[in-house]
Amino acid sequence: MQLQNDLLVRAAQGKETERTPVWLMRQAGRILPEYRKVREAARDFKTLVKTPELAAEVTLQPVDILGVDAAIIFSDILVIPEAMGLNYEMEENKGPVFPNRISSAADIKRLHVASPDELRYVTDAISLTKHELNGRVPLIGFAGAPWTIFSYMIEGGGSKTFSRAKKVLYTQPVFSHQLLEMIAQSTIHYLKAQIHAGADIVQVFDSWAGILSPAQYREFSLPYIRKICDAIQEVPTIVFAKGAFFARPEMNMLPCNVVGLDWNMGIAESRIQMPDKVLQGNLDPCALYGSLDDVKRETKRMLDEFGSQKHIANLGHGLYPDIEVDKVRCFIDTVKEYSVSMRLKAG
Numbered sequence: 001m002q003l004q005n006d007l008l009v010r011a012a013q014g015k016e017t018e019r020t021p022v023w024l025m026r027q028a029g030r031i032l033p034e035y036r037k038v039r040e041a042a043r044d045f046k047t048l049v050k051t052p053e054l055a056a057e058v059t060l061q062p063v064d065i066l067g068v069d070a071a072i073i074f075s076d077i078l079v080i081p082e083a084m085g086l087n088y089e090m091e092e093n094k095g096p097v098f099p100n101r102i103s104s105a106a107d108i109k110r111l112h113v114a115s116p117d118e119l120r121y122v123t124d125a126i127s128l129t130k131h132e133l134n135g136r137v138p139l140i141g142f143a144g145a146p147w148t149i150f151s152y153m154i155e156g157g158g159s160k161t162f163s164r165a166k167k168v169l170y171t172q173p174v175f176s177h178q179l180l181e182m183i184a185q186s187t188i189h190y191l192k193a194q195i196h197a198g199a200d201i202v203q204v205f206d207s208w209a210g211i212l213s214p215a216q217y218r219e220f221s222l223p224y225i226r227k228i229c230d231a232i233q234e235v236p237t238i239v240f241a242k243g244a245f246f247a248r249p250e251m252n253m254l255p256c257n258v259v260g261l262d263w264n265m266g267i268a269e270s271r272i273q274m275p276d277k278v279l280q281g282n283l284d285p286c287a288l289y290g291s292l293d294d295v296k297r298e299t300k301r302m303l304d305e306f307g308s309q310k311h312i313a314n315l316g317h318g319l320y321p322d323i324e325v326d327k328v329r330c331f332i333d334t335v336k337e338y339s340v341s342m343r344l345k346a347g
């Protein structure tokens with residue numbers, strides 16, 4: 001099906017676009033009252049993720065309500081460890097918990113490389129969403145980067161320091177590589193299945209990249225992201241590695257199309273270090289706590305710095321749950337209006 005608005009896909013391919021496309025990480029869920037209603041009706045988070053009709057419904061909400069240039073499929077990065085054999089629970093007001101975390105090579109016997117059949121609920125949600133989108137905007141598929149998934153499997157949940165996961169990298173490097181490889185293979189099968197079901201572009205989230213030293217990042221994260229990007233040639237790929245400012249020159253060498261910047265990564269400096277990539281980002285989500293005038297000013301400042309090409313507007317990380325919908329809409333509208341006013345000026 002031909003996309004009516006294919007700005008995101010064209011921008012990701014490095015093509016010229018009439019305006020900068022805009023979407024937001026964590027746009028589905030979190031801030032919308034319409035999401036909370038569906039979330040309350042479904043018993044819990046996992047039911048929502050595993051019921052394609054509901055997942056499709058909340059995926060479409062930001063397209064209808066906020067006017068973003070892309071939908072991102074409603075799911076979670078933690079569906080991969082679950083499909084590999086490690087169950088997780090999403091605890092209210094606490095986040096994910098793995099009752100049986102992994103700590104040594106012996107535990108690998110409990111795991112397997114995930115097959116797309118085990119994630120049918122995600123690919124079904126993608127097919128349904130594509131049908132309901134009817135070509136309005138592209139659909140983004142996603143997965144966690146192997147290091148970020150590894151860290152949840154070893155920690156058994158979130159952590160401030162991720163010291164347990166880092167300890168395993170230092171003390172059991174062979175086992176670490178074994179597990180990272182299993183995650184990477186699972187992720188490749190999974191992303192290919194998402195693309196087969198209709199994802200127009202995919203993003204890899206390395207949310208805990210910044211926890212690692214540059215040397216550890218080079219050894220335990222980048223090679224697996226590279227494997228994933230090498231395997232995905234069907235659609236454009238975005239790599240978002242939060243906190244990996246030190247790895248920008250190496251990210252420029254990755255076989256991906258787009259690199260996501262967090263708000264700590266200077267824009268001009270990132271352009272110099274990653275001349276071959278389309279850049280995505282990078283307004284501090286907390287800037288959306290300001291007044292509408294503040295949001296407009298900060299968004300324009302960001303757009304001025306990126307310039308109007310080879311850029312996909314986004315935040316430097318996901319939206320926080322208590323950010324007001326009006327501020328989010330202001331961010332999106334400012335991007336759209338800015339591009340129009342630039343064109344008028346140029347013409």
Ligand code: CP3
Nearest residue numbers: 025026027028029030045073074075076077095205207318
């Ligand atoms: O971007 C989107 O809107 C699509 C949906 C999406 C979710 N999680 C839904 C979700 C995406 C892309 C994710 C990715 C994800 N999940 C990441 C990487 C992105 C990032 O923010 O760095 C990570 C680290 C996770 C793991 C995770 N899932 C945590 C730590 C939590 C609890 C805290 C929270 O609210 O984010 C989740 C739960 C989760 N995933 C929710 C949503 C909407 C909240 C659950 C609820 O509705 O109660």
